Amino acid sequence: MRTALTDLVGVRHPVVQTGMGWVAGPRLVSATANAGALGILASATMTVPELRAAVREVRSRTGAPFGVNLRADAGDAAERVRIVIEERVRVASFALAPSRELIARLKDAGVLVIPSVGARRHAEKVAAWGADAVLVQGGEGGGHTGEVATTVLLPQVVDAVDIPVIAAGGFHDGRGLVAALALGASGVAMGTRFLLTSDSTVPDQVKERYLAASVRDVTVTTKVDGLPHRMLRTDLVTALERSGRPAALLRAVRHAGAFRKRSGLRWSQLVRDGLALRRGKELSWSQVLLAANTPMMLRAAMVEGRPDLGVMASGQVAGVIEDLPSCAELVERIMAEAGATLGRLPVAPAGVAAPPERSGRRC
Template identity: 80%
Template sequence: METALTRLVGVAHPIVQTGMGWVAGPRLVSAVANAGGLGILASATMTLDGLRAAVREVGSRTGAPFGVNLRADAPDAADRVRVIVEENVRVASFALAPSRELITRLKDAGVVVIPTVGARRHAEKVAAWGADAVVVQGGEGGGHTGQVATTVLLPEVVDAVGIPVVAAGGFCDGRGLVAALAYGAAGIAMGTRFLLTQDSTVPDTVKARYLAASAADAAVTTRVDGMPHRMLRGELVRALERSGRAAALVRAARHAASFRRLSGVGWPRLLRDGLALKRHKELTWSQVLLAANTPMLLKASMVDGRTDLGVMASGQVVGRIDDLPSCAELVGRVMDEAYEVLAALPAL
């Protein structure tokens, strides 16, 4: 199936695996690439040396194109861009809108730039700055998310920009792919669906929690880091929602201390980042501290299997997922279903 997305990045199928922190590592990314989709490596939780090693590991596992996701607001974003360029990565994906300077630097090096946005104005901004495509995530999506549903946001963005649009938020099968194409998208991006595959390194006990969840269990909370965050309501989230401000501050400080020890980031840096967040958003100090170490809360679940100590980002589509195929099986199934739906449409 050829679309503007497949032509742009050189993959066989218009399916993207999103750059989920602690989940989208070399094994998952290379499995998606070998299946004909676009795998995106999550780099926000990696050191620069770790990122270079991970990129090279993906390259040793596949000859197909893949991408790297990075935070546009990271202090070392320019250094990470340099690694992407030097290692000849095909696609740079951003969780936040990148600056015009970062986009220009990547494009000058021949890297395809695909930011993820949650609003039409953000899509218009990055398109004007030269982004090659955008991933548009509706409110159904996991992690940090907005309030507008994909069915409303997607056509709004498609009509507003002249670059390929990839639909995210609520997709897991071939019917969704055909629906997205009908709205004018060039493909779909899936996070939760790829998390729940055999190639995902997430512990089996955590995958079982996802498989047992309903769509209603993937709820939005602001108690983790002050911003709307869709995740399964596990033990930590329930504790945060029950806690008063003082208890939440103590718990946040404890988690921040753990983050500092593991990451090597000093307290001055944590406080500096926290003050910057507090200036731009109306956050309590407990939310500021949690925002600074949210990656560690994700690691507790996604790597260590401690769902009692961590958080589990999830899209609402989790309620429709009940199996753990390989990435090759999943991509093949999605495409088979899409062709079956397309074949049936003329009869209508």
């Protein structure tokens, strides 16, 4: 299936595995790339040396294109961008909109820039600054999320920009891919579906918690880091929601200290990143402090296998996923389902012309 996304990036299938912290490491990314989709390496939870090593490990496992997800507001963003350029990574993706200067630097080096957005105006801004494509996530998506459903947000963005649009939030199979293409997207991005594969390094006991979840077991809370965060409902999440503000802030200070030790960052660097986060998302100081909870609480579940001590970011699709295929099996299944779905669609009556194709959205 050829789309504007496959042409742009050079992958065989219009499917993207998102850069999930503690989850999207070299094994998952390389397995995704070898399956013909675009794997995105998560760098925010890596030190700078770990990032370079991870990129080289992915390169040793695959010759296919892949990407690296970066935090545009991180104090060491320039250094991480330098690694992406030096290591000749195909795609740089961003959770927050990168600056015009950062986009220009990457594009001058031949790196494709694909920011993630949650609103039409953000898509318009990064497109005007030269982004090569944009990933738009609706409220169904896992992790930090918005309130607007993908089916409403996606057409808005498609109509607003003339670059390829990748749809995220609520996708897990071939039917969803076809639906996204019908709404004007050039492909779909999935996080939870790739987390629940045999190539994912998430501990088995944590995967079992995801597989056992129903749609109603996926909730949105602000009690982890002060921002709307979609995750599995657990006893810990319920306890966090019942805890008072002093306890929450104390927990955030402990987690900030733990993350500082693991990352090797100085307190001054953490404060600088907090200031950038506050400006970028218009957060209160309490929310900035609470943001320190996210990486360590995710690590407790995704790395240490302790869902009783950590949180499990999740899209709503966790409630309809029932197996753990390999990345190769998953991508092959999605493309087969997409083909079968397209084959079942009614044919346009004779004499009814198809709408003119818009620039950058060939499917």
